[in-house]
Amino acid sequence: MQTPIGRLAIAAAMLTLAAGASHADQSNSDVERAAIGFRIAPVPLDLRRLNKSLVGQGSYLMNAAGGCNDCHTHPNFAPGGDPFAGEPEAINVAGYMRGGREFGPTTSPNITPQGAQRLPAGLTWEQFLHALRTGEDPDQTGAPAGHPKLLQVMPWNVYGKLAERDLRAIYEYLRSIPALPDNPNPGP
Numbered sequence: 001m002q003t004p005i006g007r008l009a010i011a012a013a014m015l016t017l018a019a020g021a022s023h024a025d026q027s028n029s030d031v032e033r034a035a036i037g038f039r040i041a042p043v044p045l046d047l048r049r050l051n052k053s054l055v056g057q058g059s060y061l062m063n064a065a066g067g068c069n070d071c072h073t074h075p076n077f078a079p080g081g082d083p084f085a086g087e088p089e090a091i092n093v094a095g096y097m098r099g100g101r102e103f104g105p106t107t108s109p110n111i112t113p114q115g116a117q118r119l120p121a122g123l124t125w126e127q128f129l130h131a132l133r134t135g136e137d138p139d140q141t142g143a144p145a146g147h148p149k150l151l152q153v154m155p156w157n158v159y160g161k162l163a164e165r166d167l168r169a170i171y172e173y174l175r176s177i178p179a180l181p182d183n184p185n186p187g188p
């Protein structure tokens with residue numbers, strides 16, 4: 001028969017094993033997600049000065065889960081590359097994330113890296129995090145005091161629930177994609 005001490009030792013060993021296993025699962029899944037992210041990124045990535053694992057995971061979150069392309073790339077697909085028409089998918093690389101999809105009174109913005117600092121949509125990490133967490137429009141011009149303007153179309157209420165690390169991965173990926181001028185041909 002086991003002594004209480006023996007049982008404790010076994011329980012402690014099992015806890016250690018479980019902790020070890022979940023840690024291993026977690027890092028494997030980061031590696032796997034980053035690998036998928038690099039495989040499915042539709043554009044060439046500039047990885048200089050960026051955390052590669054985060055870039056890969058950010059691509060995974062944006063291109064395999066987030067659906068950001070639906071709204072921020074217009075049109076979504078290159079000619080002949082529309083999977084909904086039974087064609088092999090080809091993302092519109094020339095317009096990737098430069099916005100231009102019209103939603104009633106608003107149009108999706110260009111979220112490619114801007115300026116020498118290559119800030120996504122021109123936003124610092126703090127501004128980006130704040131916008132996704134709270135839905136507050138980074139551009140508050142004209143908003144009455146105490147009533148911040150909220151993003152109206154963007155599903156920030158969903159993305160805002162992500163772990164900070166995942167939002168950071170998305171930010172890091174956005175810093176790695178090609179910088180493009182705003183879409184000159186916006187449309188529905």
Ligand code: HEC
Nearest residue numbers: 066067068071106107108109111121138151152153154155
């Ligand atoms: C349903 C369409 C839609 C989807 C999906 C979407 N966005 Fe947006 N996004 C918009 C629109 C439209 C705006 C402009 C503000 C608004 O919502 O009215 C915007 C604004 C933004 C902004 C703020 C930029 C600024 O300077 O104002 C960021 C950053 C952004 N989106 C990133 C993303 C990312 C990253 C994803 C995917 C994880 C994503 N969006 C998915 C439609 C969308």
